[in-house]
Amino acid sequence: MDRYRVKPGMRVDLSAWDTKDRSAFDGDKSAGKEAAKDSNRRLEALQELLYAESKQRVLVVLQAMDTGGKDGVIRHVFEGVNPQGVNVAGFKVPSKVELAHDYLWRVHQKTPGKGEIAIFNRSHYEDVLVVRVHNLVPDAVWSRRYDHINAFERMLADEGTVILKFFLHISKEEQRERLQARLDEPDKRWKFSLGDLDERKLWDDYIAVYEDVLSKTSTEWAPWYVVPADRKWYRNLVIGTVLTEVLEGLDMQRPEFEGDPGSIVVA
Numbered sequence: 001m002d003r004y005r006v007k008p009g010m011r012v013d014l015s016a017w018d019t020k021d022r023s024a025f026d027g028d029k030s031a032g033k034e035a036a037k038d039s040n041r042r043l044e045a046l047q048e049l050l051y052a053e054s055k056q057r058v059l060v061v062l063q064a065m066d067t068g069g070k071d072g073v074i075r076h077v078f079e080g081v082n083p084q085g086v087n088v089a090g091f092k093v094p095s096k097v098e099l100a101h102d103y104l105w106r107v108h109q110k111t112p113g114k115g116e117i118a119i120f121n122r123s124h125y126e127d128v129l130v131v132r133v134h135n136l137v138p139d140a141v142w143s144r145r146y147d148h149i150n151a152f153e154r155m156l157a158d159e160g161t162v163i164l165k166f167f168l169h170i171s172k173e174e175q176r177e178r179l180q181a182r183l184d185e186p187d188k189r190w191k192f193s194l195g196d197l198d199e200r201k202l203w204d205d206y207i208a209v210y211e212d213v214l215s216k217t218s219t220e221w222a223p224w225y226v227v228p229a230d231r232k233w234y235r236n237l238v239i240g241t242v243l244t245e246v247l248e249g250l251d252m253q254r255p256e257f258e259g260d261p262g263s264i265v266v267a
Helices: 029-053 070-077 124-128 139-143 145-158 172-184 186-191 194-200 203-217 232-248
Strands: 057-064 086-090 117-121 161-169 224-228
Touching: 029 070, 029 232, 057 070, 057 232, 070 117, 070 161, 070 232, 124 145, 124 203, 139 145, 145 161, 145 203, 161 203, 161 232, 172 186, 172 194, 203 224, 224 232
Parallel strands: 057 117, 057 161, 086 117, 161 224
Antiparallel strands: none
């Protein structure tokens, strides 16, 4: 999956990243879904081991254009994983209390503790994305935040947090189809907002800003992955595979049992 990782210092041009790519998997969609399920089963066992060891932390950051599939990733990639050790945080418009603090204040409170996986459905990157596209803060403010974020993530990594960041890369045509599906299907209509159409008009602006974010904040300690997301099954397979491979590389160990289990009789 290294083909999807943004190397530090690399200048990202998203037009060169195929949203329909499936080059890491030679099988068909059916086989791909089975492979994703296998990855999910591995992740379930690894999460239990992470929780039992209670020494390391994992932060998963999900960013995407509207309809990119963040909710779908959480629902499918983490299906069956014990919710006791997984926390999901969504970062929408800041509250008055949050605005009274620095922009990372609300984020730091949601980072994972030992043995936990935290999933950010949107994240601190909104403060260099939305605020820039909509001109909510001066250029001098958002431009220095790249260094803040890199330093923040470096601190988390130094303290034992494994950070994996995924940009779910969909095409503009795929977004059009997904928005239309929300209108056409009664069960999905609640997801549709007229504001989505306003944001869609800013597609090119968002892509340009995402290219900046990916180029300036993919580091050795907190890499970005550009995930082809037009095919949902492949999106899930890529993210699940990255997660399991990274967790398997943590050399996690189950805690040693204190005492002699053979000498204990449960009455």
